[in-house]
Amino acid sequence: MKQIRATLILLVFAVFYTSSAAQSMNNMKGMHMDAKDLHIVTKAVCVIYPTQGNNVTGIITFTKVDGGVRVVADLEGLTSGKHGIHIHEYGDCSAADGTSAGGHFNPMAKTHGSPMESMRHEGDMGNIVADNNGKAHLEYVDKEISLTGLTSIIGRSVIVHKGEDDMKTQPTGNAGARVAYGVIGIGK
Numbered sequence: 001m002k003q004i005r006a007t008l009i010l011l012v013f014a015v016f017y018t019s020s021a022a023q024s025m026n027n028m029k030g031m032h033m034d035a036k037d038l039h040i041v042t043k044a045v046c047v048i049y050p051t052q053g054n055n056v057t058g059i060i061t062f063t064k065v066d067g068g069v070r071v072v073a074d075l076e077g078l079t080s081g082k083h084g085i086h087i088h089e090y091g092d093c094s095a096a097d098g099t100s101a102g103g104h105f106n107p108m109a110k111t112h113g114s115p116m117e118s119m120r121h122e123g124d125m126g127n128i129v130a131d132n133n134g135k136a137h138l139e140y141v142d143k144e145i146s147l148t149g150l151t152s153i154i155g156r157s158v159i160v161h162k163g164e165d166d167m168k169t170q171p172t173g174n175a176g177a178r179v180a181y182g183v184i185g186i187g188k
């Protein structure tokens with residue numbers, strides 16, 4: 001009888017120990033995955049808001065694909081025609097006119113250019129074209145930007161300009177005032 005009781009107590013302890021050990025291992029596994037997620041970002045999102053006196057809104061997604069980052073931008077509230085669009089250095093949208101975002105994101109110290117060339121600021125996205133209803137769609141694979149490392153765009157901002165980026169004038173493309181902006185964050 002004594003032996004049975006001892007075995008039972010042992011069994012209860014064993015079950016308790018095993019389940020709590022499994023629990024803490026699960027917790028550790030969860031923590032490990034969270035830490036890993038911070039280093040392997042595969043999607044980013046930028047919600048676009050108007051600067052003071054403008055009505056431009058929209059969403060831009062950046063998704064890691066083979067050979068680069070797929071950019072999909074949908075904006076509305078623009079005047080019809082071409083508008084310069086860039087990733088700017090700072091994710092700071094505190095200034096009403098967008099100037100707090102700084103200049104074009106340029107970690108490799110290159111000159112301003114077209115998104116289809118390699119000699120360009122990392123932030124050069126070219127132009128987005130709005131129709132007569134003020135709606136614009138842009139979609140391409142960017143071979144320069146990334147979501148991790150030195151050329152990571154996370155924490156930077158996107159600026160949409162009033163005018164066209166000529167892809168020549170240094171260092172801005174002469175695209176004019178900033179009509180909309182948003183901070184680039186890690187996407188789900």
Ligand code: CU
Nearest residue numbers: 085086159161
């Ligand atoms: Cu810009």
Ligand code: ZN
Nearest residue numbers: 104112121124
């Ligand atoms: Zn530029």
